[in-house]
Amino acid sequence: MAVFGTACSHLLLLVFHAYAFQTVKRLYPLIIPNYHHPSTTHFPHDADADEAANQPPAAGTTRPAIATPSIAEPICGGGGCGGLEEPLVGKRRRRKNGRPDTMADVLGCYTIKSHGTKVARLHMYDWIILLLLAVIDGLLNIIEPFHRFVGRDMMTDLRYPLKGNTVPFWAVPLIGIVLPCAIFGGIYFKKKNFYDLHHGILGILYSVLITAVITDAIKDGVGRPRPDFFWRCFPDGKDVYDNVTTGVICHGEKSVIKEGHKSFPSGHSSWSFAGLGFLAWYLAGKITVFDRRGHVAKLCIVFLPLLTAALVAVSRVDDYWHHWQDVFAGSLIGLTVASFCYLQFFPYPYDADAFWPHAYTFQLAEASRNNNTANSYSVRPTGFETVNVPEGHGGIALRDTNLEAGRRP
Numbered sequence: 001m002a003v004f005g006t007a008c009s010h011l012l013l014l015v016f017h018a019y020a021f022q023t024v025k026r027l028y029p030l031i032i033p034n035y036h037h038p039s040t041t042h043f044p045h046d047a048d049a050d051e052a053a054n055q056p057p058a059a060g061t062t063r064p065a066i067a068t069p070s071i072a073e074p075i076c077g078g079g080g081c082g083g084l085e086e087p088l089v090g091k092r093r094r095r096k097n098g099r100p101d102t103m104a105d106v107l108g109c110y111t112i113k114s115h116g117t118k119v120a121r122l123h124m125y126d127w128i129i130l131l132l133l134a135v136i137d138g139l140l141n142i143i144e145p146f147h148r149f150v151g152r153d154m155m156t157d158l159r160y161p162l163k164g165n166t167v168p169f170w171a172v173p174l175i176g177i178v179l180p181c182a183i184f185g186g187i188y189f190k191k192k193n194f195y196d197l198h199h200g201i202l203g204i205l206y207s208v209l210i211t212a213v214i215t216d217a218i219k220d221g222v223g224r225p226r227p228d229f230f231w232r233c234f235p236d237g238k239d240v241y242d243n244v245t246t247g248v249i250c251h252g253e254k255s256v257i258k259e260g261h262k263s264f265p266s267g268h269s270s271w272s273f274a275g276l277g278f279l280a281w282y283l284a285g286k287i288t289v290f291d292r293r294g295h296v297a298k299l300c301i302v303f304l305p306l307l308t309a310a311l312v313a314v315s316r317v318d319d320y321w322h323h324w325q326d327v328f329a330g331s332l333i334g335l336t337v338a339s340f341c342y343l344q345f346f347p348y349p350y351d352a353d354a355f356w357p358h359a360y361t362f363q364l365a366e367a368s369r370n371n372n373t374a375n376s377y378s379v380r381p382t383g384f385e386t387v388n389v390p391e392g393h394g395g396i397a398l399r400d401t402n403l404e405a406g407r408r409p
Helices: 002-027 047-054 112-122 124-142 153-158 171-191 194-222 229-233 254-260 267-286 296-318 324-345 358-377
Strands: 062-066 381-386
Touching (some): 112 194, 171 267, 171 296, 194 324, 296 324
Antiparallel strands (some): 062 381
């Protein structure tokens, strides 16, 4: 009869543990160590700890009863996250394409209020370097560029009319920076992920400023004259040349002549492709262009920023401010820097976790490790239950040294 009672207690205990495990697994589908899903990021767990946890207790020992979390408790904790409005028991939220959400989608509660200060503090040096790049670019625009020799015979190709800008200088930052940042902000207000907003803004600013420094440094070093250099040098149309070298002797406005020696590469082109090229990468990751479903409309959305940047670049040739080589080189510089900067902060668009930046995935991985460690080694008991494990049932029998207490009839 005692053996039958012990077996029943073991059976009830196993049923209780199985029910508790299924409840926790449904509540936390992305932080259970043994849970794997094709659309989620897998994180390593401690196999030795799992094996030790599955071993039955020794005879006469006590096992702490693990408290299962309440369904109403927020999954992502405090700090302004607010938790999930609906429990995740028995269901998973799904994207519009039918696939279940990844870990980042389920736990996406990193807002400006909860994580803004933390993220800004972590990237403080990045913002300082960003300001340093802005100062360097300002100095490059102040110094005098190299005045390349321009002779009488060269003026034939530099006699194009002096025109205004189809795309003014002030419009380039709006197109290349403000417009993408507005899109980043719209996605933030929908998804509530400050990591994505912060890294999108930081990435595009780095893309534009690095491109600006490279472009202006080359401009000052090369000093190539613009196609309209004749009218900058001789605004009245009366050309004057040196009798010995046949070099030009300009008598135009100094600032206009200075700008006339900054043809290569095109700043409008490089800035536009740096900002809008970054936006194209960003949209490719957000709308999952390379999901192998064959939706060409997604490609059209990605090409739209690139087309806008190309139109800005073409306008520079139409305005006779740049040669076609200047525009080509500037576009190549901007697009290359944009690609490097995007991949510094975000995964490739065809990656399984392309929707969110690297830092957000690492943050979830760290949180997952902490939760696994807490669940494995730091479980707070709410009560104790005595488990009698008889010999021969998986337990280890200990030799009783007390002869009186251990004597059997």
